[in-house]
Amino acid sequence: MLRKRRLAQAIGLVLISVLGTGGWAVENVQKAVTTPPPGAAAWRADHSLSRSLPDPATASPAAVARFFASLTDAQQRDVARRHPLTVGNLDGAPISLRYRANFLAIKAEKAALERSDPTARQEGQSAARYADLLRPGRQILAFDPRGRGQIAEVYGNLETARRTAVVVPGSDIDLGSFDRAKDPYGTPSRMAQTLHAKMAENAPATPTAVIAWAGYTTPVGLGPDAATGRLAEAGAPRLNRFLAGLKATGAAAPTVLCHSYGSVLCGVAAPAMAPGTASDLVFLASPGTRTDTAAELGTTARVWAARDATDWIGDVPHLRLLGLGHGADPTDPAYGARRVSADRAEGHTGYFAPGTDSLDNFADIVLGAYSAVHCAADDQECRHDLG
Structure with a gap:
């Protein structure tokens, strides 16, 4: 019976991926941007300082x-x-x-x-x-106009912040849609803004900053890119390098909040994340992290997960078969993440809307106010060993 159910789920996954794009839509297959931005060759050839400049690709x-x-x-x-x-x-x-x-x-x-x-x-x-x-x-911290474009923007004073966060978005986000007016709480810009405002409300005396990071090539719509880990694997080194860059400049280790396909990227990135570059990982609206358990992420960061009952992502089969799918549901107790409440969030992109318990929880996690976090079930279940 279990084998038949898993087979049905696998078939469902393929149908979601194929029918969602009218077949494997070639035009929706994205070319990942992975190399340093234009100008790197001129940078390497510049000897005006009488020494070589650090190579953007290898330094x-x-x-x-x-x-x-x-x-x-x-x-x-x-x-x-x-x-x-x-x-x-x-x-x-x-x-x-x-x-x-x-x-x-x-x-x-x-x-x-x-x-x-x-x-x-x-x-x-x-x-x-x-x-x-x-x-x-x-405050534009990264800008790359190639392809669909990539960008990162900072809200707050990153140089003086004691508590910081990085928002990693999912599908359909690029330079043009980064802060679009439509579906505002589904954009990394608005997610970061509302999170920063909530943190300031909860802890007005604490210097904080939130970065909206659209620094990788995201999938467009449903289809092969959304159903596989190819773009996550291409983007993971970029995220890890970005986090290492924050540490190198003296910025506080951030909480990394990974939405939808962004959680796939974070899951792929986690094993290679340098120690001290992320304090917490939060998977929300996740189709999976390409691991079966939180322990398999191999990270020293605390791992959290959230999903609201109205989010359609809960209907996506959480398995991997022939390269399709992203594995276990991070909100499944067996996964081992600290599960937090998102009962008042609505849909796939409502987690950062003002007044939601999910936004409250995310702000408290970033601030380290763990006693204020509302767990998804038992009040102590997600806060064990945190004081």
């Missing part, structure tokens, strides 16, 4: 941090001015310098677009996108 974030620490402020600014795309995405570079470099890179991309298309000033969606990213007060 560790710690080595990058040491390199910038050896420069004067004027030298740092000059390097960022000459190589904005490289410096803006160089994990380990000073945070404020990356903000400046990305401002210059976005400004240059906007100008180049407008030169190539004179109508872009009035009509071009990309030109408008870049103009919005240039608004005063925005």
